[in-house]
Amino acid sequence: MKRQYASIDIARYVSALLVVCIHTFPFLEISETFNTYFIHTVCRLAVPFFFTTSGFFFFRNYDSENEDLNETRLKKALIRLFRIYLIWTIIYLPYTIFDYTPTGFHIKYLFTYVRDFFLNGSYYHLWFLPALMLADIIVYCLYKKKGLNFTLLITLILYFVGYLINVYTPIWESIPGVSFFFGFFTKTLSTARNGIFFGPMFIAIGLLLSRTRRLPKKVSLIGFLISFVLFFVEVSLYRHFGILRDLTSMYICLIPAIYFLVNYLLKINIPYRKMFTILRHDSLMIYTSHILFAKIFLALMPHAHLVVYFLTLACAQCLAGFVTRYQDQYPILKKLL
Numbered sequence: 363m364k365r366q367y368a369s370i371d372i373a374r375y376v377s378a379l380l381v382v383c384i385h386t387f388p389f390l391e392i393s394e395t396f397n398t399y400f401i402h403t404v405c406r407l408a409v410p411f412f413f414t415t416s417g418f419f420f421f422r423n424y425d426s427e428n429e430d431l432n433e434t435r436l437k438k439a440l441i442r443l444f445r446i447y448l449i450w451t452i453i454y455l456p457y458t459i460f461d462y463t464p465t466g467f468h469i470k471y472l473f474t475y476v477r478d479f480f481l482n483g484s485y486y487h488l489w490f491l492p493a494l495m496l497a498d499i500i501v502y503c504l505y506k507k508k509g510l511n512f513t514l515l516i517t518l519i520l521y522f523v524g525y526l527i528n529v530y531t532p533i534w535e536s537i538p539g540v541s542f543f544f545g546f547f548t549k550t551l552s553t554a555r556n557g558i559f560f561g562p563m564f565i566a567i568g569l570l571l572s573r574t575r576r577l578p579k580k581v582s583l584i585g586f587l588i589s590f591v592l593f594f595v596e597v598s599l600y601r602h603f604g605i606l607r608d609l610t611s612m613y614i615c616l617i618p619a620i621y622f623l624v625n626y627l628l629k630i631n632i633p634y635r636k637m638f639t640i641l642r643h644d645s646l647m648i649y650t651s652h653i654l655f656a657k658i659f660l661a662l663m664p665h666a667h668l669v670v671y672f673l674t675l676a677c678a679q680c681l682a683g684f685v686t687r688y689q690d691q692y693p694i695l696k697k698l699l
Contacts, residue, residue, distance in 0.1 A: 364423070367628060367634075368632035368633070368635070368638045370415055370624075371645075372638065373411065373415075373627055374412070374645040375641040375644060375648075377408035377409075378408070378645035378648040379675065380404060381408050381409065381487070381649055382674055382678070383405050384401055384405045384408075385487060385653060386659075386667055386670050387401070388668045390667045391665065391666070391667060391668065392668070398601070398606070399594070403590070407616070407620065407623065410564045410616055411624065413497065413560075413565055414565070414571070414624050415624060416498075416568060417498075418571050420568070421505075421568060421572040421573065424572070432506070436498065436499075436502055440495050443494060443495050444495065445697060446646075446650070446698065447484070450485075450650050450651075454484065454488070457654075462475065478552065479492070481552070481556050481558075482551075482553060482556060487653050489555070493555075493560065494561060495557065496556070496558065497560075497562045497564075498565060500557070500561075500565075501513060501562050501566050501569060504516055504566075510569065510570065510573055514570060516562075517563045518563060518617075520558060521559060521560065521612065524555070525614060527547070527559070528554045528559075528560075528611060529605065530605060531605075532607070553609070560611075568624070570621075571621075571624060576625060576629050577625050577629075582623075583626050585618065585625075586626060589619035590619050593619050596614060640686055643686055644679065644683070646698075647681060647682035647685055648675070648678040648682055651678050651681050652677075652678040655674045655678060656670065
């Protein structure tokens with residue numbers, strides 16, 4: 363039986379809480395500056411953390427002598443993710459229709475939706491699920507064909523290209539010659555924060571952690587703290603030069619920060635109990651469901667973001683608790699997990 367990591371499940375739950383912060387801006391009325399830095403530093407660790415731990419848990423079972431088994435496991439993982447994605451796509455359809463057609467229906471909305479369904483998420487926070495599926499496939503194929511070092515190199519190149527697109531968007535849009543080609547990119551792919559440019563790097567970090575020995579806890583902690591300070595400086599520079607936006611999410615210092623953070627968490631030994639499995643399931647439910655409530659509360663209380671955050675979290679946690687409690691009684695609820 364493979365080792366269970368309580369520290370990872372706890373961190374997954376905390377990461378889900380941070381994702382809710384990203385979409386509710388809880389400290390906006392208290393301090394806009396603090397809110398900006400909190401979201402663009404602490405909260406931006408959450409989604410890369412999800413990618414990295416997903417990569418770790420998949421590739422720690424990778425058997426280089428049994429590719430059929432590896433492919434079976436990959437297909438099983440992809441089917442599970444697609445099932446969850448499809449269910450939540452259906453659940454969010456009323457929201458999607460409302461957002462797409464505020465002034466009437468246009469045929470171009472269908473093409474945009476099909477593009478978003480496969481690349482950017484059928485609803486804006488669901489982008490993680492198709493991105494995870496695509497990133498899994500990319501990293502799996504690279505590793506199978508060329509090994510670890512090649513996989514890390516290619517995913518780093520992809521991430522760097524995505525970083526240039528994601529962070530420096532205001533600059534590219536201001537250059538006449540470049541803005542035309544950049545506009546073509548945004549119409550085609552919309553964003554670089556997807557399963558091509560963003561996800562593979564962090565899946566590859568999970569692969570690296572699954573194939574190499576753990577660093578000592580002290581080394582990992584120091585490495586994370588240094589990386590996080592540099593991360594803070596990086597965010598400050600982008601803000602100073604006026605290119606930091608709500609959608610800015612691909613930072614250079616995220617890479618070492620996530621590597622050292624997950625390394626550190628994997629070294630923490632906490633006796634595993636059932637409650638940690640519940641936390642793992644709750645984190646997924648909070649991530650997928652919180653926008654159902656956040657959209658409504660933000661519309662009702664546009665100037666009370668901290669209240670919106672706690673109400674959103676309370677409702678999402680209640681839904682998660684309901685699913686966990688009644689999944690055996692109503693097997694259809696298991697499809698959400």
